[in-house]
Amino acid sequence: MLIKTYGSAILGVDAVTVTVEVNVTNGVGFNMVGLPDNAVKESLQRISSAFGESGFRVPGKRIIVNLAPADLKKEGTAYDLTIAVGILGANGDIRADELGHYVIMGELGLDGSLRPIKGVLPIAIEARRRQCKGIIVPAANAREAAIVNNLEVYGAESLKQVADFFNGTSAIPQTVVDTRAEFARSLSGYEYDFADVKGQETVKRCLEIAAAGGHNAVMIGPPGSGKTMLAKRMPGILPPLTLSESLETTQIHSVAGLMRKEDSLIAVRPFRSPHHTVSDVALVGGGANPKPGEISLAHNGVLFLDELPEFKRTVLEVLRQPMEERRVTISRAKMTIEYPASFMLIAAMNPCPCGYYNHPTVECTCPAGAVKRYLNKVSGPLMDRIDIHIEVTPVPVSRLNQEGRAESSSAIRERVLAARAIQTERFKGNPGVHCNAQMTSKLTREHCALSDECRSIMEQAMNRLGLSARAYDRILRVSRTIADLEASPDIRPHHLQEAITYRSLDRDSWGQ
Amino acid sequence: MAHIQLHTYTPDSRTKESRQEAKELGSTGEQIATRYLEDKGYTILERNYHAGKHEVDIITLHEGMIVVVEVKTRTDTQISNPEDAVDHRKRGYIIRVINQYMATHNRSEEVRFDVLSIVYKDHKPDIRHITDAFNILNY
Numbered sequence: 122m123l124i125k126t127y128g129s130a131i132l133g134v135d136a137v138t139v140t141v142e143v144n145v146t147n148g149v150g151f152n153m154v155g156l157p158d159n160a161v162k163e164s165l166q167r168i169s170s171a172f173g174e175s176g177f178r179v180p181g182k183r184i185i186v187n188l189a190p191a192d193l194k195k196e197g198t199a200y201d202l203t204i205a206v207g208i209l210g211a212n213g214d215i216r217a218d219e220l221g222h223y224v225i226m227g228e229l230g231l232d233g234s235l236r237p238i239k240g241v242l243p244i245a246i247e248a249r250r251r252q253c254k255g256i257i258v259p260a261a262n263a264r265e266a267a268i269v270n271n272l273e274v275y276g277a278e279s280l281k282q283v284a285d286f287f288n289g290t291s292a293i294p295q296t297v298v299d300t301r302a303e304f305a306r307s308l309s310g311y312e313y314d315f316a317d318v319k320g321q322e323t324v325k326r327c328l329e330i331a332a333a334g335g336h337n338a339v340m341i342g343p344p345g346s347g348k349t350m351l352a353k354r355m356p357g358i359l360p361p362l363t364l365s366e367s368l369e370t371t372q373i374h375s376v377a378g379l380m381r382k383e384d385s386l387i388a389v390r391p392f393r394s395p396h397h398t399v400s401d402v403a404l405v406g407g408g409a410n411p412k413p414g415e416i417s418l419a420h421n422g423v424l425f426l427d428e429l430p431e432f433k434r435t436v437l438e439v440l441r442q443p444m445e446e447r448r449v450t451i452s453r454a455k456m457t458i459e460y461p462a463s464f465m466l467i468a469a470m471n472p473c474p475c476g477y478y479n480h481p482t483v484e485c486t487c488p489a490g491a492v493k494r495y496l497n498k499v500s501g502p503l504m505d506r507i508d509i510h511i512e513v514t515p516v517p518v519s520r521l522n523q524e525g526r527a528e529s530s531s532a533i534r535e536r537v538l539a540a541r542a543i544q545t546e547r548f549k550g551n552p553g554v555h556c557n558a559q560m561t562s563k564l565t566r567e568h569c570a571l572s573d574e575c576r577s578i579m580e581q582a583m584n585r586l587g588l589s590a591r592a593y594d595r596i597l598r599v600s601r602t603i604a605d606l607e608a609s610p611d612i613r614p615h616h617l618q619e620a621i622t623y624r625s626l627d628r629d630s631w632g633q
Numbered sequence: 634m635a636h637i638q639l640h641t642y643t644p645d646s647r648t649k650e651s652r653q654e655a656k657e658l659g660s661t662g663e664q665i666a667t668r669y670l671e672d673k674g675y676t677i678l679e680r681n682y683h684a685g686k687h688e689v690d691i692i693t694l695h696e697g698m699i700v701v702v703e704v705k706t707r708t709d710t711q712i713s714n715p716e717d718a719v720d721h722r723k724r725g726y727i728i729r730v731i732n733q734y735m736a737t738h739n740r741s742e743e744v745r746f747d748v749l750s751i752v753y754k755d756h757k758p759d760i761r762h763i764t765d766a767f768n769i770l771n772y
Contacts, residue, residue, distance in 0.1 A: 147735060147740070147741040150728055150769055151769040169771035181698070181768065182743060
């Protein structure tokens, strides 16, 4: 008998339906066609053992399995259950009339239990798009699939349970998640709060501006000055995720297999901090079987690169294009895959190899020129995309001993939200631009008109500090954000002056 | 790659006499097996069925199922378990031979693969019957 069951292959962050056709005929032998990779071929051993443990016999017949579309490479272990159920159905061990209405996927253990798989969210989305009645996945993935509504989701523990389900001998409880309630519940789950950071008011101010305008920022400071501590608190002052942003991010994490069993949605902005030994592919995504990289995992959140100059040059260079386009395109001869990668870059670095350049009390021991050389490890074009340079100095012990808490993240977030609201209004007619940092040169000129007084301040600054031309636009955009934080329609002199101070690395005198 | 050369080029190291002995032991074993299976109610369809250069020992019919029996006979001076001697490659051959048998004899029954191990202890055969020893997925 010929039976069809349905699974999915993951392409990028989307799923494509894979039809598993199983035919059991006279004769004896087994063939599988349709570009299965090794993990799929190995599934036969797991299926054989799982059958034995679940009380089924592998039929002594000729079985042909076809994975369609036959030109798409099928990889991974998630087809175990699809194929196993297909064989059972084709051999008449389970009732086959309902099989075609469900998407059935899961990895089998030798004992017939089901193990979690990757990419359940896109698989569920694809199942709903095809108007399937339901989806059967390993119990550990059920909550992840259940955020898709209008789709029955069943989390099964074992092959036996799935067989009983189709035979109607016992039911699997349906997993139901109220997506909106779930989203609302997990919105406030930020682990770190700015209230825990003593001192560092100027740095906090910078990060607030960065959050308000969506600006990338780099923190420069000696070891132990709290750069990492501050960066970790960044997601907490960004505007809360919208439901659609949350779904996008969840989809990427689902494909990467990073969803935890008890989670169904990623409702807080992700914070990713890859180590500086990260490879190009691990950072931007790719590989023979493309996988999303750190920048995509940080989608709608913060990518924190600690010790920026220690990253390999090539790794930093590959960042440039995705930063501009806010997605990364991975091209292979056979396919092109796109991963979203809209993230805010927060970098941290020591000012020089010894770490104490510009330190208030400790003397820098670096030889002449070392500071410039260290900075030059980070390429100009990358630095160009970073609007705000923050110099971080260590907090004196007297401050650390002080009692009391600093301003909380939620208070800062209120101001950020107000500034963002102004920007949303401003960029209504410009699709793709959401915040000041994304302004093109044309938009910058339009929205950052300077008064005569401001113009002369700018001129003086450019000359006195020896600021480069590339700094000019950056300063305008940051000053726009500072003005927005004060709800000021015009950029005033003190906005501009503040913005100018955030270009330390562009100064001629840096490292002299 | 060394082990492949061993398989291909090293001639059978046994003497002519010991090869003859092994052959006799094998056919005695198959006779014992046939009798054993008949006693258990299996209908013998074929013995030493050939297809191409490969053969299967015994093809039987039992309770509406084609049961293919591979017989392995050993004296207990030999070390390994007889059933282990039916390795991955041999299993593959058996499946292909039976597939051909089913086609040429137009049979539509389900097939089961058994191994019958016979170990001689003090000149008495000790029979072990392993049903469903392997299947088309895990051979």
